[in-house]
Amino acid sequence: MAPAASTEPIIGVGLRVSKRLLWIGDAYYPLRNLARVYTLTIRPRRKEAVLRFVKRLLIIGAVTTVLALLAAMIDSSSRGGLDSGDSGGSGGLFVLVVIAAVAALIYSLVEMLSVLGAPAHFVLAIETSGPSTAVVSGRQPDQLRQLAHQIADAIENPEAEFTVQVDTITISPQHYYFGDNVNMYGGSGNVGMAS
Structure with missing residues:
Protein backbone atom coordinates (compact mmCIF):
# COMPACT_ATOMS: atom_id res chain seq x y z
CA MET A 1 0.00 0.00 0.00
CA ARG A 45 -2.55 16.15 15.99
CA ARG A 46 -5.76 14.62 14.66
CA LYS A 47 -7.63 14.40 17.97
CA GLU A 48 -6.83 18.02 18.79
CA ALA A 49 -7.93 19.11 15.30
CA VAL A 50 -11.33 17.44 15.71
CA LEU A 51 -11.77 18.86 19.22
CA ARG A 52 -10.76 22.34 18.01
CA PHE A 53 -13.30 22.06 15.16
CA VAL A 54 -16.08 21.00 17.54
CA LYS A 55 -15.20 23.86 19.90
CA ARG A 56 -15.22 26.35 17.02
CA LEU A 57 -18.48 24.89 15.74
CA LEU A 58 -20.12 25.46 19.13
CA ILE A 59 -18.73 29.00 19.36
CA ILE A 60 -19.81 29.84 15.81
CA GLY A 61 -23.28 28.42 16.52
CA ALA A 62 -23.67 30.37 19.75
CA VAL A 63 -22.38 33.65 18.31
CA THR A 64 -24.48 33.24 15.17
CA THR A 65 -27.61 32.56 17.23
CA VAL A 66 -27.04 35.58 19.46
CA LEU A 67 -26.28 37.88 16.52
CA ALA A 68 -29.24 36.55 14.51
CA LEU A 69 -31.58 37.18 17.45
CA LEU A 70 -30.09 40.64 17.89
CA ALA A 71 -30.54 41.33 14.15
CA ALA A 72 -34.14 40.14 14.35
CA MET A 73 -34.80 42.41 17.35
CA ILE A 74 -33.23 45.40 15.57
CA ASP A 75 -35.21 44.58 12.44
CA SER A 76 -38.53 44.27 14.30
CA SER A 77 -37.96 47.50 16.26
CA SER A 78 -37.04 49.40 13.10
CA ARG A 79 -40.21 48.17 11.39
CA GLY A 80 -42.43 49.18 14.32
CA GLY A 81 -42.86 52.81 13.28
CA LEU A 82 -42.73 52.29 9.53
CA ASP A 83 -45.35 51.08 7.13
CA SER A 84 -45.33 47.39 6.29
CA GLY A 85 -44.25 48.00 2.69
CA ASP A 86 -40.67 49.01 3.67
CA SER A 87 -38.48 45.93 3.76
CA GLY A 88 -35.28 47.32 2.23
CA GLY A 89 -32.91 46.61 5.16
CA SER A 90 -34.95 43.95 6.95
CA GLY A 91 -32.71 40.98 6.22
CA GLY A 92 -29.39 42.68 5.48
CA LEU A 93 -27.88 42.29 8.94
CA PHE A 94 -29.10 38.70 9.23
CA VAL A 95 -27.59 37.82 5.84
CA LEU A 96 -24.27 39.36 6.91
CA VAL A 97 -24.27 37.29 10.10
CA VAL A 98 -25.01 34.08 8.16
CA ILE A 99 -22.27 34.81 5.58
CA ALA A 100 -19.70 35.45 8.34
CA ALA A 101 -20.74 32.23 10.13
CA VAL A 102 -20.50 30.16 6.95
CA ALA A 103 -17.06 31.64 6.16
CA ALA A 104 -15.80 30.84 9.68
CA LEU A 105 -17.25 27.34 9.44
CA ILE A 106 -15.59 26.69 6.06
CA TYR A 107 -12.23 27.97 7.37
CA SER A 108 -12.45 25.71 10.44
CA LEU A 109 -13.49 22.71 8.35
CA VAL A 110 -10.63 23.18 5.87
CA GLU A 111 -8.12 23.51 8.71
CA MET A 112 -9.41 20.34 10.37
CA LEU A 113 -9.39 18.36 7.12
CA SER A 114 -5.84 19.48 6.34
CA VAL A 115 -4.67 18.03 9.67
CA LEU A 116 -6.77 14.86 9.31
CA GLY A 117 -5.36 14.25 5.83
CA ALA A 118 -1.74 14.98 6.74
CA TYR A 176 2.04 17.86 14.61
CA TYR A 177 3.29 16.18 17.78
CA PHE A 178 6.97 16.99 17.92
CA GLY A 179 9.34 15.57 20.49
CA ASP A 180 8.54 14.34 23.95
CA ASN A 181 5.68 15.55 26.12
CA VAL A 182 6.28 15.23 29.85
CA ASN A 183 3.68 15.49 32.59
CA MET A 184 5.07 17.80 35.30
CA TYR A 185 3.57 18.28 38.74
CA GLY A 186 3.29 21.89 39.79
CA GLY A 187 3.65 23.24 36.24
CA SER A 188 0.95 24.87 34.19
CA GLY A 189 -0.17 23.95 30.68
CA ASN A 190 1.76 20.67 30.62
CA VAL A 191 0.46 17.51 28.97
CA GLY A 192 1.30 13.85 29.27
CA MET A 193 2.60 11.69 26.45
CA ALA A 194 0.01 9.27 25.07
CA SER A 195 1.42 6.02 23.73
Missing part, protein backbone atom coordinates in the same frame (compact mmCIF):
# COMPACT_ATOMS: atom_id res chain seq x y z
CA ALA A 2 1.50 3.35 -1.02
CA PRO A 3 1.81 6.08 1.63
CA ALA A 4 -0.60 8.97 1.40
CA ALA A 5 0.69 11.95 -0.55
CA SER A 6 1.96 14.73 1.68
CA THR A 7 0.31 18.11 1.57
CA GLU A 8 3.47 19.64 3.01
CA PRO A 9 6.13 20.65 0.50
CA ILE A 10 9.16 18.36 0.45
CA ILE A 11 12.33 20.05 -0.77
CA GLY A 12 15.68 18.37 -1.46
CA VAL A 13 18.65 20.05 0.23
CA GLY A 14 22.24 19.23 0.96
CA LEU A 15 23.28 18.33 4.48
CA ARG A 16 27.00 18.51 5.11
CA VAL A 17 29.46 18.63 7.94
CA SER A 18 32.65 20.57 7.37
CA LYS A 19 34.96 22.64 9.55
CA ARG A 20 32.95 21.98 12.73
CA LEU A 21 29.72 23.25 11.14
CA LEU A 22 26.57 21.37 10.21
CA TRP A 23 25.02 22.86 7.07
CA ILE A 24 21.40 22.14 6.13
CA GLY A 25 20.79 24.00 2.92
CA ASP A 26 21.84 27.59 3.65
CA ALA A 27 21.42 27.29 7.43
CA TYR A 28 24.40 26.31 9.56
CA TYR A 29 24.74 25.09 13.12
CA PRO A 30 28.04 24.90 15.04
CA LEU A 31 28.53 21.26 16.02
CA ARG A 32 29.48 22.30 19.56
CA ASN A 33 25.97 23.81 20.00
CA LEU A 34 24.09 20.62 19.11
CA ALA A 35 22.24 19.33 22.16
CA ARG A 36 20.47 16.32 20.63
CA VAL A 37 20.27 14.49 17.31
CA TYR A 38 17.57 11.83 17.01
CA THR A 39 15.06 10.22 14.67
CA LEU A 40 11.34 10.10 15.33
CA THR A 41 8.01 9.84 13.63
CA ILE A 42 5.98 13.03 13.87
CA ARG A 43 2.26 12.44 13.72
CA PRO A 44 -0.51 14.93 13.02
CA PRO A 119 0.58 11.96 6.80
CA ALA A 120 3.03 11.00 9.52
CA HIS A 121 6.68 11.77 8.70
CA PHE A 122 9.80 9.92 9.81
CA VAL A 123 12.36 12.66 10.42
CA LEU A 124 15.79 13.41 11.79
CA ALA A 125 15.57 16.20 14.36
CA ILE A 126 18.59 18.28 15.30
CA GLU A 127 18.18 20.40 18.42
CA THR A 128 20.62 23.06 19.49
CA SER A 129 21.37 24.31 22.98
CA GLY A 130 19.31 27.37 22.01
CA PRO A 131 15.70 27.50 20.82
CA SER A 132 16.29 26.36 17.22
CA THR A 133 15.54 22.91 15.84
CA ALA A 134 16.16 21.58 12.34
CA VAL A 135 14.04 18.79 10.87
CA VAL A 136 15.05 16.81 7.80
CA SER A 137 13.34 13.89 6.15
CA GLY A 138 14.52 11.12 3.90
CA ARG A 139 13.19 8.37 1.68
CA GLN A 140 14.52 5.55 3.89
CA PRO A 141 14.43 5.54 7.71
CA ASP A 142 17.76 3.64 7.83
CA GLN A 143 19.44 6.52 5.97
CA LEU A 144 18.26 8.96 8.65
CA ARG A 145 19.38 6.68 11.49
CA GLN A 146 22.81 6.33 9.88
CA LEU A 147 22.95 10.09 9.38
CA ALA A 148 22.23 10.64 13.10
CA HIS A 149 25.22 8.39 13.89
CA GLN A 150 27.40 10.28 11.40
CA ILE A 151 26.50 13.63 12.98
CA ALA A 152 27.20 12.24 16.48
CA ASP A 153 30.56 10.97 15.22
CA ALA A 154 31.32 14.41 13.73
CA ILE A 155 30.67 16.01 17.14
CA GLU A 156 33.30 13.72 18.67
CA ASN A 157 35.67 13.81 15.71
CA PRO A 158 36.60 17.39 14.64
CA GLU A 159 38.08 16.21 11.32
CA ALA A 160 34.90 14.46 10.14
CA GLU A 161 33.41 15.79 6.91
CA PHE A 162 30.61 14.42 4.75
CA THR A 163 27.83 15.53 2.44
CA VAL A 164 24.45 13.87 1.81
CA GLN A 165 21.24 14.83 0.05
CA VAL A 166 18.16 14.95 2.31
CA ASP A 167 14.66 16.35 2.17
CA THR A 168 13.29 19.12 4.31
CA ILE A 169 9.61 19.47 4.99
CA THR A 170 7.60 22.50 5.92
CA ILE A 171 5.14 21.64 8.66
CA SER A 172 3.16 23.60 11.18
CA PRO A 173 4.26 22.68 14.71
CA GLN A 174 0.74 23.29 15.98
CA HIS A 175 -0.56 20.53 13.68
Whole structure:
Protein backbone atom coordinates (compact mmCIF):
# COMPACT_ATOMS: atom_id res chain seq x y z
CA MET A 1 0.00 0.00 0.00
CA ALA A 2 1.50 3.35 -1.02
CA PRO A 3 1.81 6.08 1.63
CA ALA A 4 -0.60 8.97 1.40
CA ALA A 5 0.69 11.95 -0.55
CA SER A 6 1.96 14.73 1.68
CA THR A 7 0.31 18.11 1.57
CA GLU A 8 3.47 19.64 3.01
CA PRO A 9 6.13 20.65 0.50
CA ILE A 10 9.16 18.36 0.45
CA ILE A 11 12.33 20.05 -0.77
CA GLY A 12 15.68 18.37 -1.46
CA VAL A 13 18.65 20.05 0.23
CA GLY A 14 22.24 19.23 0.96
CA LEU A 15 23.28 18.33 4.48
CA ARG A 16 27.00 18.51 5.11
CA VAL A 17 29.46 18.63 7.94
CA SER A 18 32.65 20.57 7.37
CA LYS A 19 34.96 22.64 9.55
CA ARG A 20 32.95 21.98 12.73
CA LEU A 21 29.72 23.25 11.14
CA LEU A 22 26.57 21.37 10.21
CA TRP A 23 25.02 22.86 7.07
CA ILE A 24 21.40 22.14 6.13
CA GLY A 25 20.79 24.00 2.92
CA ASP A 26 21.84 27.59 3.65
CA ALA A 27 21.42 27.29 7.43
CA TYR A 28 24.40 26.31 9.56
CA TYR A 29 24.74 25.09 13.12
CA PRO A 30 28.04 24.90 15.04
CA LEU A 31 28.53 21.26 16.02
CA ARG A 32 29.48 22.30 19.56
CA ASN A 33 25.97 23.81 20.00
CA LEU A 34 24.09 20.62 19.11
CA ALA A 35 22.24 19.33 22.16
CA ARG A 36 20.47 16.32 20.63
CA VAL A 37 20.27 14.49 17.31
CA TYR A 38 17.57 11.83 17.01
CA THR A 39 15.06 10.22 14.67
CA LEU A 40 11.34 10.10 15.33
CA THR A 41 8.01 9.84 13.63
CA ILE A 42 5.98 13.03 13.87
CA ARG A 43 2.26 12.44 13.72
CA PRO A 44 -0.51 14.93 13.02
CA ARG A 45 -2.55 16.15 15.99
CA ARG A 46 -5.76 14.62 14.66
CA LYS A 47 -7.63 14.40 17.97
CA GLU A 48 -6.83 18.02 18.79
CA ALA A 49 -7.93 19.11 15.30
CA VAL A 50 -11.33 17.44 15.71
CA LEU A 51 -11.77 18.86 19.22
CA ARG A 52 -10.76 22.34 18.01
CA PHE A 53 -13.30 22.06 15.16
CA VAL A 54 -16.08 21.00 17.54
CA LYS A 55 -15.20 23.86 19.90
CA ARG A 56 -15.22 26.35 17.02
CA LEU A 57 -18.48 24.89 15.74
CA LEU A 58 -20.12 25.46 19.13
CA ILE A 59 -18.73 29.00 19.36
CA ILE A 60 -19.81 29.84 15.81
CA GLY A 61 -23.28 28.42 16.52
CA ALA A 62 -23.67 30.37 19.75
CA VAL A 63 -22.38 33.65 18.31
CA THR A 64 -24.48 33.24 15.17
CA THR A 65 -27.61 32.56 17.23
CA VAL A 66 -27.04 35.58 19.46
CA LEU A 67 -26.28 37.88 16.52
CA ALA A 68 -29.24 36.55 14.51
CA LEU A 69 -31.58 37.18 17.45
CA LEU A 70 -30.09 40.64 17.89
CA ALA A 71 -30.54 41.33 14.15
CA ALA A 72 -34.14 40.14 14.35
CA MET A 73 -34.80 42.41 17.35
CA ILE A 74 -33.23 45.40 15.57
CA ASP A 75 -35.21 44.58 12.44
CA SER A 76 -38.53 44.27 14.30
CA SER A 77 -37.96 47.50 16.26
CA SER A 78 -37.04 49.40 13.10
CA ARG A 79 -40.21 48.17 11.39
CA GLY A 80 -42.43 49.18 14.32
CA GLY A 81 -42.86 52.81 13.28
CA LEU A 82 -42.73 52.29 9.53
CA ASP A 83 -45.35 51.08 7.13
CA SER A 84 -45.33 47.39 6.29
CA GLY A 85 -44.25 48.00 2.69
CA ASP A 86 -40.67 49.01 3.67
CA SER A 87 -38.48 45.93 3.76
CA GLY A 88 -35.28 47.32 2.23
CA GLY A 89 -32.91 46.61 5.16
CA SER A 90 -34.95 43.95 6.95
CA GLY A 91 -32.71 40.98 6.22
CA GLY A 92 -29.39 42.68 5.48
CA LEU A 93 -27.88 42.29 8.94
CA PHE A 94 -29.10 38.70 9.23
CA VAL A 95 -27.59 37.82 5.84
CA LEU A 96 -24.27 39.36 6.91
CA VAL A 97 -24.27 37.29 10.10
CA VAL A 98 -25.01 34.08 8.16
CA ILE A 99 -22.27 34.81 5.58
CA ALA A 100 -19.70 35.45 8.34
CA ALA A 101 -20.74 32.23 10.13
CA VAL A 102 -20.50 30.16 6.95
CA ALA A 103 -17.06 31.64 6.16
CA ALA A 104 -15.80 30.84 9.68
CA LEU A 105 -17.25 27.34 9.44
CA ILE A 106 -15.59 26.69 6.06
CA TYR A 107 -12.23 27.97 7.37
CA SER A 108 -12.45 25.71 10.44
CA LEU A 109 -13.49 22.71 8.35
CA VAL A 110 -10.63 23.18 5.87
CA GLU A 111 -8.12 23.51 8.71
CA MET A 112 -9.41 20.34 10.37
CA LEU A 113 -9.39 18.36 7.12
CA SER A 114 -5.84 19.48 6.34
CA VAL A 115 -4.67 18.03 9.67
CA LEU A 116 -6.77 14.86 9.31
CA GLY A 117 -5.36 14.25 5.83
CA ALA A 118 -1.74 14.98 6.74
CA PRO A 119 0.58 11.96 6.80
CA ALA A 120 3.03 11.00 9.52
CA HIS A 121 6.68 11.77 8.70
CA PHE A 122 9.80 9.92 9.81
CA VAL A 123 12.36 12.66 10.42
CA LEU A 124 15.79 13.41 11.79
CA ALA A 125 15.57 16.20 14.36
CA ILE A 126 18.59 18.28 15.30
CA GLU A 127 18.18 20.40 18.42
CA THR A 128 20.62 23.06 19.49
CA SER A 129 21.37 24.31 22.98
CA GLY A 130 19.31 27.37 22.01
CA PRO A 131 15.70 27.50 20.82
CA SER A 132 16.29 26.36 17.22
CA THR A 133 15.54 22.91 15.84
CA ALA A 134 16.16 21.58 12.34
CA VAL A 135 14.04 18.79 10.87
CA VAL A 136 15.05 16.81 7.80
CA SER A 137 13.34 13.89 6.15
CA GLY A 138 14.52 11.12 3.90
CA ARG A 139 13.19 8.37 1.68
CA GLN A 140 14.52 5.55 3.89
CA PRO A 141 14.43 5.54 7.71
CA ASP A 142 17.76 3.64 7.83
CA GLN A 143 19.44 6.52 5.97
CA LEU A 144 18.26 8.96 8.65
CA ARG A 145 19.38 6.68 11.49
CA GLN A 146 22.81 6.33 9.88
CA LEU A 147 22.95 10.09 9.38
CA ALA A 148 22.23 10.64 13.10
CA HIS A 149 25.22 8.39 13.89
CA GLN A 150 27.40 10.28 11.40
CA ILE A 151 26.50 13.63 12.98
CA ALA A 152 27.20 12.24 16.48
CA ASP A 153 30.56 10.97 15.22
CA ALA A 154 31.32 14.41 13.73
CA ILE A 155 30.67 16.01 17.14
CA GLU A 156 33.30 13.72 18.67
CA ASN A 157 35.67 13.81 15.71
CA PRO A 158 36.60 17.39 14.64
CA GLU A 159 38.08 16.21 11.32
CA ALA A 160 34.90 14.46 10.14
CA GLU A 161 33.41 15.79 6.91
CA PHE A 162 30.61 14.42 4.75
CA THR A 163 27.83 15.53 2.44
CA VAL A 164 24.45 13.87 1.81
CA GLN A 165 21.24 14.83 0.05
CA VAL A 166 18.16 14.95 2.31
CA ASP A 167 14.66 16.35 2.17
CA THR A 168 13.29 19.12 4.31
CA ILE A 169 9.61 19.47 4.99
CA THR A 170 7.60 22.50 5.92
CA ILE A 171 5.14 21.64 8.66
CA SER A 172 3.16 23.60 11.18
CA PRO A 173 4.26 22.68 14.71
CA GLN A 174 0.74 23.29 15.98
CA HIS A 175 -0.56 20.53 13.68
CA TYR A 176 2.04 17.86 14.61
CA TYR A 177 3.29 16.18 17.78
CA PHE A 178 6.97 16.99 17.92
CA GLY A 179 9.34 15.57 20.49
CA ASP A 180 8.54 14.34 23.95
CA ASN A 181 5.68 15.55 26.12
CA VAL A 182 6.28 15.23 29.85
CA ASN A 183 3.68 15.49 32.59
CA MET A 184 5.07 17.80 35.30
CA TYR A 185 3.57 18.28 38.74
CA GLY A 186 3.29 21.89 39.79
CA GLY A 187 3.65 23.24 36.24
CA SER A 188 0.95 24.87 34.19
CA GLY A 189 -0.17 23.95 30.68
CA ASN A 190 1.76 20.67 30.62
CA VAL A 191 0.46 17.51 28.97
CA GLY A 192 1.30 13.85 29.27
CA MET A 193 2.60 11.69 26.45
CA ALA A 194 0.01 9.27 25.07
CA SER A 195 1.42 6.02 23.73
